[in-house]
Amino acid sequence: MPPSYGTKDYWDARFQHEDNYEWLLPADSLNAVIRVALSSRHQSQGANGSCAPQILHIGCGSSDLSFQLRDLVASPRQVTNVDYSATAVQKCRQREAAALSATTPDGSGGGGGSDVGMRWETADLLDAESIARLAGGRVCQSGSPSSADGGEDGPFYFDVVADKSTCDAISITEDIPVRLPFISPRDAQKQTGNDDNDEKTERKTELVQPVPLLAVHMAVLTPPRTGRWCAISYSDDRFSFLDSDNVSGGGGGSKKVVGDEGVHGELLERGFPDPRRFWRVERRERVTVAPSGTTTGSGGHVVHQPEIAYWLWVLGRTEEVVL
Ligand SMILES: C[S@@+](CC[C@H](N)C(=O)[O-])C[C@H]1O[C@@H](n2cnc3c(N)ncnc32)[C@H](O)[C@@H]1O
Numbered sequence: 001m002p003p004s005y006g007t008k009d010y011w012d013a014r015f016q017h018e019d020n021y022e023w024l025l026p027a028d029s030l031n032a033v034i035r036v037a038l039s040s041r042h043q044s045q046g047a048n049g050s051c052a053p054q055i056l057h058i059g060c061g062s063s064d065l066s067f068q069l070r071d072l073v074a075s076p077r078q079v080t081n082v083d084y085s086a087t088a089v090q091k092c093r094q095r096e097a098a099a100l101s102a103t104t105p106d107g108s109g110g111g112g113g114s115d116v117g118m119r120w121e122t123a124d125l126l127d128a129e130s131i132a133r134l135a136g137g138r139v140c141q142s143g144s145p146s147s148a149d150g151g152e153d154g155p156f157y158f159d160v161v162a163d164k165s166t167c168d169a170i171s172i173t174e175d176i177p178v179r180l181p182f183i184s185p186r187d188a189q190k191q192t193g194n195d196d197n198d199e200k201t202e203r204k205t206e207l208v209q210p211v212p213l214l215a216v217h218m219a220v221l222t223p224p225r226t227g228r229w230c231a232i233s234y235s236d237d238r239f240s241f242l243d244s245d246n247v248s249g250g251g252g253g254s255k256k257v258v259g260d261e262g263v264h265g266e267l268l269e270r271g272f273p274d275p276r277r278f279w280r281v282e283r284r285e286r287v288t289v290a291p292s293g294t295t296t297g298s299g300g301h302v303v304h305q306p307e308i309a310y311w312l313w314v315l316g317r318t319e320e321v322v323l
Contacts, residue, residue, distance in 0.1 A: 024164065024310045033312065034055070038055075054079075055073065056080050056082065056134070056160070065164050070118055079119065084125070100116060126170065159226065166231075167239075178208045180203060180204060206267060233310065235311060236311050238313060239279075282316040
Protein backbone atom coordinates (compact mmCIF):
# COMPACT_ATOMS: atom_id res chain seq x y z
CA MET A 1 0.00 0.00 0.00
CA PRO A 2 1.41 3.47 -0.81
CA PRO A 3 1.78 5.84 2.18
CA SER A 4 -1.30 7.91 1.28
CA TYR A 5 -3.47 4.89 2.26
CA GLY A 6 -2.58 5.76 5.85
CA THR A 7 -4.28 9.17 5.80
CA LYS A 8 -7.91 10.10 6.37
CA ASP A 9 -7.76 12.63 3.50
CA TYR A 10 -6.98 9.80 1.08
CA TRP A 11 -9.96 7.73 2.22
CA ASP A 12 -12.36 10.69 2.35
CA ALA A 13 -11.46 11.64 -1.25
CA ARG A 14 -11.73 8.03 -2.40
CA PHE A 15 -15.19 7.48 -0.88
CA GLN A 16 -16.55 10.56 -2.67
CA HIS A 17 -16.50 8.44 -5.88
CA GLU A 18 -16.49 4.88 -4.59
CA ASP A 19 -19.76 3.16 -3.71
CA ASN A 20 -18.73 -0.47 -3.40
CA TYR A 21 -15.24 -1.95 -3.34
CA GLU A 22 -13.85 -5.10 -1.75
CA TRP A 23 -10.26 -5.14 -0.46
CA LEU A 24 -8.16 -8.33 -0.79
CA LEU A 25 -10.88 -10.99 -0.52
CA PRO A 26 -14.63 -11.39 -1.07
CA ALA A 27 -16.96 -10.05 1.61
CA ASP A 28 -17.84 -13.52 2.92
CA SER A 29 -14.22 -14.51 3.58
CA LEU A 30 -14.51 -13.98 7.35
CA ASN A 31 -17.92 -15.67 7.77
CA ALA A 32 -16.62 -19.08 8.89
CA VAL A 33 -14.28 -17.81 11.62
CA ILE A 34 -16.80 -15.27 12.86
CA ARG A 35 -19.47 -17.98 13.11
CA VAL A 36 -17.09 -20.01 15.29
CA ALA A 37 -16.26 -16.96 17.42
CA LEU A 38 -19.95 -16.21 17.91
CA SER A 39 -20.79 -19.80 18.83
CA SER A 40 -18.05 -20.01 21.46
CA ARG A 41 -19.45 -16.76 22.85
CA HIS A 42 -22.84 -18.48 23.27
CA GLN A 43 -21.25 -21.32 25.21
CA SER A 44 -19.46 -19.05 27.64
CA GLN A 45 -20.76 -16.55 30.11
CA GLY A 46 -19.75 -13.41 28.26
CA ALA A 47 -19.09 -10.08 29.87
CA ASN A 48 -22.41 -8.63 28.66
CA GLY A 49 -24.47 -11.18 30.57
CA SER A 50 -27.62 -12.01 28.66
CA CYS A 51 -26.94 -9.55 25.86
CA ALA A 52 -26.86 -11.08 22.39
CA PRO A 53 -23.31 -11.24 20.98
CA GLN A 54 -22.03 -7.98 19.54
CA ILE A 55 -19.81 -7.57 16.46
CA LEU A 56 -17.57 -4.55 15.89
CA HIS A 57 -16.71 -4.17 12.20
CA ILE A 58 -13.68 -1.88 11.94
CA GLY A 59 -12.95 0.15 8.79
CA CYS A 60 -16.14 -0.82 6.96
CA GLY A 61 -15.23 1.31 3.92
CA SER A 62 -17.64 0.49 1.08
CA SER A 63 -17.38 -3.27 1.60
CA ASP A 64 -20.28 -5.73 1.63
CA LEU A 65 -18.83 -7.32 4.77
CA SER A 66 -21.26 -5.25 6.92
CA PHE A 67 -24.17 -6.97 5.17
CA GLN A 68 -22.59 -10.40 5.55
CA LEU A 69 -22.20 -9.77 9.29
CA ARG A 70 -25.82 -8.72 9.63
CA ASP A 71 -26.83 -12.12 8.23
CA LEU A 72 -24.75 -13.92 10.88
CA VAL A 73 -26.74 -12.55 13.83
CA ALA A 74 -30.39 -12.42 14.88
CA SER A 75 -30.74 -8.64 15.06
CA PRO A 76 -29.01 -5.99 12.90
CA ARG A 77 -28.43 -4.04 16.14
CA GLN A 78 -25.80 -6.63 17.02
CA VAL A 79 -23.51 -5.20 14.33
CA THR A 80 -21.67 -1.90 14.80
CA ASN A 81 -19.83 -0.69 11.69
CA VAL A 82 -17.10 1.89 12.16
CA ASP A 83 -15.00 4.00 9.83
CA TYR A 84 -13.25 7.33 10.30
CA SER A 85 -14.51 8.52 6.93
CA ALA A 86 -17.94 10.06 7.50
CA THR A 87 -18.54 9.79 3.73
CA ALA A 88 -18.05 6.02 3.80
CA VAL A 89 -20.32 5.64 6.82
CA GLN A 90 -23.04 7.82 5.30
CA LYS A 91 -22.96 5.94 1.98
CA CYS A 92 -23.16 2.55 3.70
CA ARG A 93 -26.04 3.72 5.88
CA GLN A 94 -27.88 4.90 2.74
CA ARG A 95 -27.25 1.55 1.03
CA GLU A 96 -28.73 -0.27 3.99
CA ALA A 97 -31.75 2.07 4.13
CA ALA A 98 -32.36 1.54 0.40
CA ALA A 99 -32.14 -2.24 0.83
CA LEU A 100 -34.55 -2.14 3.78
CA SER A 101 -37.08 -0.01 1.85
CA ALA A 102 -36.92 -2.40 -1.06
CA THR A 103 -37.87 -5.34 1.21
CA THR A 104 -41.06 -3.79 2.66
CA PRO A 105 -44.22 -3.48 0.53
CA ASP A 106 -44.80 0.16 1.50
CA GLY A 107 -41.14 1.07 1.08
CA SER A 108 -40.93 2.18 4.71
CA GLY A 109 -38.15 -0.20 5.63
CA GLY A 110 -40.30 -1.72 8.37
CA GLY A 111 -41.44 1.48 10.03
CA GLY A 112 -39.02 1.11 12.90
CA GLY A 113 -37.07 4.30 12.20
CA SER A 114 -33.31 4.28 12.63
CA ASP A 115 -33.49 1.31 15.05
CA VAL A 116 -34.21 -1.29 12.39
CA GLY A 117 -30.78 -1.21 10.81
CA MET A 118 -27.24 -1.87 11.89
CA ARG A 119 -25.33 0.68 13.96
CA TRP A 120 -23.01 2.97 11.96
CA GLU A 121 -20.41 5.10 13.71
CA THR A 122 -17.84 7.60 12.46
CA ALA A 123 -14.87 6.97 14.75
CA ASP A 124 -11.09 7.00 14.58
CA LEU A 125 -9.84 3.68 15.94
CA LEU A 126 -6.55 5.27 17.01
CA ASP A 127 -8.24 8.02 18.99
CA ALA A 128 -8.93 7.51 22.71
CA GLU A 129 -12.12 9.58 22.73
CA SER A 130 -13.58 7.59 19.83
CA ILE A 131 -12.79 4.37 21.70
CA ALA A 132 -14.39 5.74 24.87
CA ARG A 133 -17.53 6.53 22.86
CA LEU A 134 -17.66 3.00 21.41
CA ALA A 135 -17.05 1.54 24.87
CA GLY A 136 -20.01 3.52 26.19
CA GLY A 137 -22.40 1.90 23.68
CA ARG A 138 -25.61 0.58 25.20
CA VAL A 139 -26.86 -1.54 22.35
CA CYS A 140 -28.23 -4.72 23.85
CA GLN A 141 -31.63 -5.62 22.44
CA SER A 142 -32.08 -8.91 24.24
CA GLY A 143 -35.05 -7.66 26.22
CA SER A 144 -33.56 -8.78 29.50
CA PRO A 145 -31.38 -6.69 31.75
CA SER A 146 -27.70 -6.89 31.08
CA SER A 147 -24.61 -4.81 31.53
CA ALA A 148 -24.91 -3.73 27.91
CA ASP A 149 -28.39 -2.35 28.60
CA GLY A 150 -27.19 -0.57 31.64
CA GLY A 151 -29.25 -3.13 33.58
CA GLU A 152 -26.17 -4.09 35.57
CA ASP A 153 -23.03 -2.23 36.42
CA GLY A 154 -20.14 -3.23 34.22
CA PRO A 155 -18.45 -2.39 30.99
CA PHE A 156 -20.01 -2.92 27.59
CA TYR A 157 -17.95 -5.14 25.29
CA PHE A 158 -17.96 -6.27 21.67
CA ASP A 159 -17.54 -10.05 21.46
CA VAL A 160 -15.98 -10.15 17.99
CA VAL A 161 -13.94 -7.64 15.99
CA ALA A 162 -14.19 -8.07 12.20
CA ASP A 163 -11.31 -6.51 10.28
CA LYS A 164 -10.77 -6.82 6.53
CA SER A 165 -7.50 -5.08 5.68
CA THR A 166 -8.17 -2.16 8.04
CA CYS A 167 -5.18 -3.27 10.09
CA ASP A 168 -3.17 -2.90 6.85
CA ALA A 169 -4.29 0.69 6.25
CA ILE A 170 -3.61 1.47 9.92
CA SER A 171 -0.14 -0.11 9.70
CA ILE A 172 0.99 2.66 7.34
CA THR A 173 -0.47 5.46 9.42
CA GLU A 174 2.17 7.67 11.03
CA ASP A 175 3.02 7.02 14.68
CA ILE A 176 0.40 8.40 17.05
CA PRO A 177 1.07 10.73 19.99
CA VAL A 178 -0.19 9.02 23.16
CA ARG A 179 0.02 10.24 26.75
CA LEU A 180 1.92 7.80 28.94
CA PRO A 181 1.50 6.18 31.39
CA PHE A 182 -1.47 4.91 29.41
CA ILE A 183 -4.96 5.29 30.86
CA SER A 184 -7.75 3.17 29.42
CA PRO A 185 -9.95 5.22 27.08
CA ARG A 186 -12.88 4.04 29.21
CA ASP A 187 -11.56 6.71 31.60
CA ALA A 188 -10.61 9.18 28.84
CA GLN A 189 -13.54 11.49 29.48
CA LYS A 190 -12.43 11.98 33.07
CA GLN A 191 -9.06 13.09 31.71
CA THR A 192 -10.37 15.38 28.94
CA GLY A 193 -9.47 19.00 29.49
CA ASN A 194 -7.61 18.11 32.64
CA ASP A 195 -4.06 18.96 31.70
CA ASP A 196 -3.27 19.82 35.33
CA ASN A 197 -3.80 16.19 36.14
CA ASP A 198 -1.28 15.18 33.46
CA GLU A 199 1.27 17.54 34.95
CA LYS A 200 0.71 16.19 38.45
CA THR A 201 1.05 12.58 37.32
CA GLU A 202 3.84 13.51 34.91
CA ARG A 203 2.14 12.00 31.88
CA LYS A 204 4.18 12.72 28.77
CA THR A 205 3.31 12.42 25.10
CA GLU A 206 5.20 9.69 23.23
CA LEU A 207 4.87 8.41 19.68
CA VAL A 208 3.39 4.91 19.48
CA GLN A 209 3.21 2.65 16.44
CA PRO A 210 -0.35 2.43 15.12
CA VAL A 211 -1.03 -1.34 15.06
CA PRO A 212 0.09 -1.98 18.67
CA LEU A 213 -2.07 1.01 19.69
CA LEU A 214 -4.99 -0.47 17.73
CA ALA A 215 -4.40 -3.77 19.55
CA VAL A 216 -4.63 -2.07 22.94
CA HIS A 217 -7.75 -0.16 21.88
CA MET A 218 -9.41 -3.35 20.61
CA ALA A 219 -8.52 -4.99 23.94
CA VAL A 220 -10.37 -2.17 25.73
CA LEU A 221 -13.48 -2.95 23.66
CA THR A 222 -13.48 -6.76 23.90
CA PRO A 223 -14.18 -9.06 26.84
CA PRO A 224 -11.18 -10.66 28.52
CA ARG A 225 -10.92 -14.41 27.77
CA THR A 226 -13.80 -14.67 25.27
CA GLY A 227 -13.17 -11.79 22.83
CA ARG A 228 -11.92 -12.55 19.32
CA TRP A 229 -10.39 -10.37 16.59
CA CYS A 230 -10.76 -11.92 13.13
CA ALA A 231 -8.67 -10.17 10.49
CA ILE A 232 -7.69 -10.49 6.85
CA SER A 233 -4.35 -8.91 5.98
CA TYR A 234 -1.97 -8.96 3.05
CA SER A 235 0.86 -9.40 5.56
CA ASP A 236 2.06 -12.60 7.22
CA ASP A 237 3.78 -10.31 9.71
CA ARG A 238 0.87 -8.07 10.66
CA PHE A 239 0.53 -9.21 14.28
CA SER A 240 3.96 -10.72 14.80
CA PHE A 241 4.55 -8.24 17.63
CA LEU A 242 2.18 -10.48 19.61
CA ASP A 243 4.46 -13.53 19.37
CA SER A 244 5.46 -14.46 22.88
CA ASP A 245 8.92 -15.54 21.71
CA ASN A 246 9.45 -12.21 19.99
CA VAL A 247 11.53 -11.03 22.90
CA SER A 248 15.16 -10.05 22.79
CA GLY A 249 17.38 -9.20 25.69
CA GLY A 250 15.34 -10.08 28.77
CA GLY A 251 15.99 -9.10 32.32
CA GLY A 252 14.24 -5.75 31.85
CA GLY A 253 16.22 -2.69 30.89
CA SER A 254 15.35 -0.60 27.86
CA LYS A 255 15.97 -3.33 25.32
CA LYS A 256 13.72 -3.68 22.34
CA VAL A 257 11.16 -6.29 23.32
CA VAL A 258 9.22 -6.79 20.13
CA GLY A 259 9.97 -6.57 16.41
CA ASP A 260 10.17 -3.58 14.11
CA GLU A 261 6.38 -3.43 13.79
CA GLY A 262 6.01 -3.49 17.54
CA VAL A 263 6.60 -1.72 20.79
CA HIS A 264 9.99 -0.94 22.21
CA GLY A 265 11.09 -1.57 25.76
CA GLU A 266 11.42 2.13 26.49
CA LEU A 267 7.77 2.72 25.66
CA LEU A 268 6.72 -0.16 27.90
CA GLU A 269 8.80 1.35 30.68
CA ARG A 270 7.05 4.68 30.18
CA GLY A 271 3.70 3.00 30.68
CA PHE A 272 2.45 1.81 27.29
CA PRO A 273 0.71 -1.52 27.95
CA ASP A 274 2.35 -4.50 26.25
CA PRO A 275 -0.25 -5.73 23.68
CA ARG A 276 0.95 -9.31 24.30
CA ARG A 277 -0.74 -9.12 27.70
CA PHE A 278 -4.12 -8.83 25.96
CA TRP A 279 -3.94 -10.86 22.75
CA ARG A 280 -2.52 -14.17 21.62
CA VAL A 281 -2.41 -15.39 18.04
CA GLU A 282 -4.80 -18.37 17.76
CA ARG A 283 -4.60 -18.82 14.03
CA ARG A 284 -2.51 -17.50 11.14
CA GLU A 285 -3.45 -19.08 7.86
CA ARG A 286 -2.46 -18.46 4.28
CA VAL A 287 -5.39 -17.91 1.89
CA THR A 288 -4.36 -18.50 -1.69
CA VAL A 289 -6.22 -16.38 -4.20
CA ALA A 290 -4.33 -17.34 -7.34
CA PRO A 291 -1.69 -20.08 -7.58
CA SER A 292 1.64 -19.38 -9.17
CA GLY A 293 1.90 -20.32 -12.82
CA THR A 294 3.22 -19.42 -16.20
CA THR A 295 1.64 -17.89 -19.25
CA THR A 296 3.03 -17.41 -22.71
CA GLY A 297 3.52 -13.76 -23.67
CA SER A 298 2.77 -12.28 -27.11
CA GLY A 299 6.37 -12.83 -28.29
CA GLY A 300 6.18 -16.50 -27.31
CA HIS A 301 8.26 -16.03 -24.17
CA VAL A 302 7.18 -17.57 -20.87
CA VAL A 303 5.95 -15.21 -18.14
CA HIS A 304 6.10 -16.47 -14.53
CA GLN A 305 3.32 -15.29 -12.28
CA PRO A 306 3.86 -15.49 -8.53
CA GLU A 307 1.18 -16.87 -6.22
CA ILE A 308 -1.24 -14.31 -4.80
CA ALA A 309 -2.05 -15.07 -1.17
CA TYR A 310 -3.34 -13.18 1.85
CA TRP A 311 -3.50 -14.03 5.56
CA LEU A 312 -6.32 -14.89 7.90
CA TRP A 313 -5.55 -14.03 11.52
CA VAL A 314 -7.62 -14.95 14.56
CA LEU A 315 -6.53 -13.30 17.80
CA GLY A 316 -7.92 -14.41 21.16
CA ARG A 317 -8.28 -12.16 24.19
CA THR A 318 -6.32 -13.16 27.26
CA GLU A 319 -7.70 -12.82 30.78
CA GLU A 320 -6.21 -9.35 31.31
CA VAL A 321 -8.30 -6.21 31.64
CA VAL A 322 -6.86 -2.96 30.23
CA LEU A 323 -6.52 -0.51 33.10
C1 LIG B 1 -8.06 -1.09 3.08
S1 LIG B 1 -9.60 -0.33 3.40
C2 LIG B 1 -10.60 -1.74 3.81
C3 LIG B 1 -12.07 -1.44 3.62
C4 LIG B 1 -12.98 -2.66 3.84
N1 LIG B 1 -12.77 -3.26 5.14
C5 LIG B 1 -12.80 -3.71 2.75
O1 LIG B 1 -12.44 -4.85 3.07
O2 LIG B 1 -13.07 -3.41 1.59
C6 LIG B 1 -9.28 0.40 5.01
C7 LIG B 1 -10.47 1.09 5.65
O3 LIG B 1 -10.09 1.48 6.97
C8 LIG B 1 -10.53 2.81 7.22
N2 LIG B 1 -9.59 3.35 8.24
C9 LIG B 1 -8.25 3.55 8.11
N3 LIG B 1 -7.74 4.05 9.24
C10 LIG B 1 -8.76 4.18 10.12
C11 LIG B 1 -8.86 4.65 11.46
N4 LIG B 1 -7.79 5.11 12.13
N5 LIG B 1 -10.07 4.63 12.06
C12 LIG B 1 -11.16 4.17 11.39
N6 LIG B 1 -11.13 3.73 10.12
C13 LIG B 1 -9.95 3.72 9.48
C14 LIG B 1 -10.48 3.50 5.87
O4 LIG B 1 -11.31 4.63 5.81
C15 LIG B 1 -10.94 2.35 4.96
O5 LIG B 1 -12.33 2.33 4.85
